[in-house]
Amino acid sequence: MSRIGVFICHCGENISRTVDVERVAEEVGRLPGVAFSTDYKYMCSDPGQTLVKKAIQEQKLSHVVVAACSPRMHEKTFRKAVEAAGLNPFLCEMANIREHCSWVHENREEATVKAIDIVGMMVERVKKNRILPTITVPVTKRALVIGGGIAGIQAALDIADCGHEVILVEREPSIGGHMAQLSETFPTLDCSQCIMTPKMVDVANHPKIKLYTYSEIELVEGYIGNFQVTIKKKARSVDEDKCTGCGVCMTKCPQKKIPNKFDQNIGMRTAIYVPFPQAVPNTPVIDRDNCTWFKTGKCGVCQKVCGPGAIDFEQQDTLIVEAVGAIVVSTGFDLYTIAEKPKGSPIKGYGEFGHGKIPDVIDGMTFERLASASGPTGGKILRPSDGKEPKQIVFIQCVGSRAREKGISYCSKVCCMYTAKHTMLYHHKVHDGQAYVFFMDARTPGKSYDEFWRRSIEEEEAVYIRGMVSRLYQKGDKIVVMGSDISVGVQVEIEADMVVLATAIQPQKGADALAQKLGISYDKYHFYSEAHAKLRPVECATAGIYLAGACQGPKDIPETVSQASAAAAKVMTLFSRDQMEREPIVARVREAGCVGCFACKKVCAYGAVEEKEIRDRQGNLIKIVAYVNPGVCAGCGTCQATCPSKSVELDGYTDEQIIAMIEAL
Amino acid sequence: MPLTSQPIDTSIYATITAAIRSEASRLFTAAEVVAIIGYAAARRVGSAQPVIITDAAAAETLIFTEACVNNLAVYLTKAKKEIPKKGKIGIIVKGCDLKALVGLMGESQLKREDLYLIGIPCAGVLASAVQPATTLTTETIASKCCECDVHLPLGCDFVPSVTLPPGPQMESRYSEEIARLEALTPAERWAYWKEQFAKCIKCYACRQICPFCFCEQCLCDRNKPQMVETTPRPAGNTAWHIVRAMHLAGRCAGCAECERVCPMDIPLNLLNRKMAKELKELYDYEAGFEINDKGPLTMFTEKDDQSFIK
Numbered sequence: 001m002s003r004i005g006v007f008i009c010h011c012g013e014n015i016s017r018t019v020d021v022e023r024v025a026e027e028v029g030r031l032p033g034v035a036f037s038t039d040y041k042y043m044c045s046d047p048g049q050t051l052v053k054k055a056i057q058e059q060k061l062s063h064v065v066v067a068a069c070s071p072r073m074h075e076k077t078f079r080k081a082v083e084a085a086g087l088n089p090f091l092c093e094m095a096n097i098r099e100h101c102s103w104v105h106e107n108r109e110e111a112t113v114k115a116i117d118i119v120g121m122m123v124e125r126v127k128k129n130r131i132l133p134t135i136t137v138p139v140t141k142r143a144l145v146i147g148g149g150i151a152g153i154q155a156a157l158d159i160a161d162c163g164h165e166v167i168l169v170e171r172e173p174s175i176g177g178h179m180a181q182l183s184e185t186f187p188t189l190d191c192s193q194c195i196m197t198p199k200m201v202d203v204a205n206h207p208k209i210k211l212y213t214y215s216e217i218e219l220v221e222g223y224i225g226n227f228q229v230t231i232k233k234k235a236r237s238v239d240e241d242k243c244t245g246c247g248v249c250m251t252k253c254p255q256k257k258i259p260n261k262f263d264q265n266i267g268m269r270t271a272i273y274v275p276f277p278q279a280v281p282n283t284p285v286i287d288r289d290n291c292t293w294f295k296t297g298k299c300g301v302c303q304k305v306c307g308p309g310a311i312d313f314e315q316q317d318t319l320i321v322e323a324v325g326a327i328v329v330s331t332g333f334d335l336y337t338i339a340e341k342p343k344g345s346p347i348k349g350y351g352e353f354g355h356g357k358i359p360d361v362i363d364g365m366t367f368e369r370l371a372s373a374s375g376p377t378g379g380k381i382l383r384p385s386d387g388k389e390p391k392q393i394v395f396i397q398c399v400g401s402r403a404r405e406k407g408i409s410y411c412s413k414v415c416c417m418y419t420a421k422h423t424m425l426y427h428h429k430v431h432d433g434q435a436y437v438f439f440m441d442a443r444t445p446g447k448s449y450d451e452f453w454r455r456s457i458e459e460e461e462a463v464y465i466r467g468m469v470s471r472l473y474q475k476g477d478k479i480v481v482m483g484s485d486i487s488v489g490v491q492v493e494i495e496a497d498m499v500v501l502a503t504a505i506q507p508q509k510g511a512d513a514l515a516q517k518l519g520i521s522y523d524k525y526h527f528y529s530e531a532h533a534k535l536r537p538v539e540c541a542t543a544g545i546y547l548a549g550a551c552q553g554p555k556d557i558p559e560t561v562s563q564a565s566a567a568a569a570k571v572m573t574l575f576s577r578d579q580m581e582r583e584p585i586v587a588r589v590r591e592a593g594c595v596g597c598f599a600c601k602k603v604c605a606y607g608a609v610e611e612k613e614i615r616d617r618q619g620n621l622i623k624i625v626a627y628v629n630p631g632v633c634a635g636c637g638t639c640q641a642t643c644p645s646k647s648v649e650l651d652g653y654t655d656e657q658i659i660a661m662i663e664a665l
Numbered sequence: 666m667p668l669t670s671q672p673i674d675t676s677i678y679a680t681i682t683a684a685i686r687s688e689a690s691r692l693f694t695a696a697e698v699v700a701i702i703g704y705a706a707a708r709r710v711g712s713a714q715p716v717i718i719t720d721a722a723a724a725e726t727l728i729f730t731e732a733c734v735n736n737l738a739v740y741l742t743k744a745k746k747e748i749p750k751k752g753k754i755g756i757i758v759k760g761c762d763l764k765a766l767v768g769l770m771g772e773s774q775l776k777r778e779d780l781y782l783i784g785i786p787c788a789g790v791l792a793s794a795v796q797p798a799t800t801l802t803t804e805t806i807a808s809k810c811c812e813c814d815v816h817l818p819l820g821c822d823f824v825p826s827v828t829l830p831p832g833p834q835m836e837s838r839y840s841e842e843i844a845r846l847e848a849l850t851p852a853e854r855w856a857y858w859k860e861q862f863a864k865c866i867k868c869y870a871c872r873q874i875c876p877f878c879f880c881e882q883c884l885c886d887r888n889k890p891q892m893v894e895t896t897p898r899p900a901g902n903t904a905w906h907i908v909r910a911m912h913l914a915g916r917c918a919g920c921a922e923c924e925r926v927c928p929m930d931i932p933l934n935l936l937n938r939k940m941a942k943e944l945k946e947l948y949d950y951e952a953g954f955e956i957n958d959k960g961p962l963t964m965f966t967e968k969d970d971q972s973f974i975k
Binding site: 602645659 | 880
């Protein structure tokens with residue numbers, strides 16, 4: 001016979017305000033099998049837990065039901081308390097009378113009756129709980145980092161410095177990401193590449209980091225501690241082992257007029273190229289879509305001039321499988337495009353801003369390339385249309401961001417600061433020029449950020465106009481900017497030479513497809529979701545996968561670097577032990593009933609179901625049944641629901657327990 | 666049903682009988698199979714019964730007539746213990762029976778390489794309520810044959826070379842009945858099925874004959890916990906028939922054996938056809954045509970109907 005202890009929590013007033021907790025304790029105390037029941041103001045507090053432990057020992061309790069908040073909050077707390085008192089932790093269950101009852105009802109009488117039912121159901125269920133031993137699984141102490149921007153670089157370096165192997169996968173031919181494109185960084189105006197490239201070199205030289213550039217994630221299988229990742233290494237057409245990076249191929253390539261994506265398509269590159277001089281690895285790649293050899297079968301100049309014979313036109317895409325224990329996702333962001341309305345996107349676009357029709361309307365990243373010493377203009381601010389220096393320049397903030405009616409309601413967070421920086425860079429380079437900024441409000445929380453913004457106005461003579469722009473149009477070689485100044489309540493018209501739009505930050509294209517491969521969740525904008533907005537901000541809900549940088553939401557560099565190091569710390573916590581403990585809420589197959597139709601195997605999202613042969617003592621095959629690998633099973637219960645003969649049971653949620661709960665009603 | 670009954674030409678059945686006998690004899694002589702599941706004449710004139718033969722001498726007992734209604738696939742699953750596992754097994758299959766085998770292969774119950782399929786070009790078989798020695802007409806034909814789309818089974822190892830004479834056009838009796846029931850109000854429909862299920866005596870003949878009811882222990886026989894009430898009372902009867910229909914959705918290809926063996930004449934295949942119709946409309950899926958690893962109900966695609974989420 002069970003001796004169940006039931007502990008009803010007031011949760012301060014959260015529960016007791018609506019539920020008569022004393023009556024619940026009294027009525028539940030009369031249920032068959034309940035040996036002890038009581039209520040207490042804060043069951044999760046230290047005295048509350050002591051109450052549970054004491055009752056287990058004094059009343060010789062066999063099972064425990066804690067009626068309080070959601071098990072997501074305190075199941076672990078109470079299972080630990082129960083374990084400390086000498087019971088198996090899985091003989092303790094929680095009945096949720098807060099979220100499921102007191103918070104959603106007003107009538108005290110009805111809520112009390114419902115609470116009694118909820119606790120009564122849990123009493124029936126806990127009677128059939130089994131003692132479950134904790135499952136341990138081995139941990140592969142290698143990490144995968146997806147995306148080689150500053151987030152991925154930082155995470156990879158931190159994990160590798162701790163002595164663990166890191167696989168860093170980057171889609172582009174070089175690591176560096178967006179930070180490598182920036183000219184200077186706020187709030188100190190130090191050169192972005194100067195602080196970035198040493199880290200890139202560290203990655204290239206680190207003995208523990210295996211770098212796959214020009215590569216993409218093809219398939220992710222397995223689970224925390226034991227992932228198998230298939231990486232597609234795209235054909236570079238250059239043998240990385242032979243190439244010395246001398247660059248002769250690039251100087252001799254006759255295709256010289258290909259827009260360089262790294263320079264926001266305003267600079268040109270050759271068909272065989274490295275995206276920028278400091279690229280890591282410094283191995284060129286042939287852009288097969290634009291290479292004369294691949295288009296016509298003639299040319300081959302690069303092959304002729306290459307000393308070590310590294311050019312390989314026959315190279316194929318290769319698939320590589322790597323075993324890792326943890327994954328850091330740092331795929332970064334993309335800018336909201338001003339050139340065209342994204343196809344099939346709910347985002348409306350900015351037709352009124354000239355939408356790529358006016359060549360001197362550019363986005364912030366293009367301005368970065370114009371201002372960068374390594375950029376296509378050698379650091380001179382020149383208009384893309386005619387190469388003249390703009391004397392009047394208008395910056396427009398919040399293009400895309402914070403515009404619900406256009407499809408994006410969030411703030412892109414970095415634009416206020418980088419626009420302030422742009423006005424300063426402009427003022428430093430064009431001394432007789434004037435910068436205007438249209439803004440809704442300046443958001444500058446961050447160390448030395450507000451001072452930086454004030455400096456752009458007070459020392460660098462930028463004119464900030466509070467208000468939005470309604471229309472841009474070309475008039476001769478000028479762009480007329482029509483806006484409003486709401487501080488004084490007048491319409492403003494400025495004839496500008498160039499307009500820079502601070503366009504919204506969006507996740508990378510294909511972020512959703514990657515999330516589906518990884519099995520992680522994302523929001524409606526395709527930013528990846530963290531497990532808890534406040535308390536687990538770098539972990540995904542999928543165990544063993546962590547987030548770093550702007551793939552989770554708009555972030556500036558310091559924040560990205562902090563999060564990357566935080567993600568690395570989480571990975572190192574996981575790697576600190578050889579074995580990992582897992583909750584034993586897993587499915588088990590009743591082999592006597594299993595007929596081997598493997599419906600369970602077909603529906604299992606985790607690949608946890610295997611085929612197992614049953615043989616007699618002579619070794620004759622009797623039948624083949626399903627077997628659930630407890631190390632892989634995530635306890636979702638899909639197999640249990642699918643099995644036609646009900647031969648799979650999820651521990652803690654067996655059919656017997658569920659039916660007992662229903663019958664208790 | 667047409668007002669006037671038209672005869673259906675079954676003259677090819679004699680040729681088929683001769684062809685399967687010689688093929689069976691050859692298979693045993695060449696030791697290609699260890700047993701053949703087929704039909705033999707039964708005691709009553711014109712009737713047929715399933716038979717398992719294991720040598721060439723017995724090949725002469727094999728027949729194919731309009732009385733060969735059984736779906737022999739059931740002998741490869743539930744009754745498989747009766748058949749020696751020492752080698753390949755030959756089986757006589759009509760197009761409808763082959764659909765069941767295809768389904769069973771998809772559910773890991775059978776392997777194609779373990780079977781030798783003797784396909785039958787079939788003009789139709791008799792309805793179960795008809796005396797065995799009756800001529801096959803559009804009136805005496807089994808309901809399932811009215812909507813047959815596989816007169817000639819495909820992908821078999823051996824098919825007698827005969828030309829199937831063109832048969833008369835027939836209306837699907839199930840479709841008509843489904844349309845009639847769909848036109849009823851939910852209350853009327855419920856009353857109809859309540860009356861049908863009330864007749865059930867829980868003999869489980871429908872379960873025993875169904876090639877897809879291959880579980881060694883049916884969940885309806887379990888008592889810890891008891892999923893379905895076992896006594897023949899209305900609640901338990903309804904639960905059983907709903908479990909059966911749901912478990913067959915996307916799997917049943919309509920051999921109608923359940924309906925044939927039901928001693929209480931419950932229109933069981935009507936339920937199965939309705940489920941098949943739903944699957945066709947929702948997922949454009951028809952059971953029994955190709956070996957699928959995943960059926961529509963064990964698979965999710967983005968194109969799946971989501972209208973039930975409100």
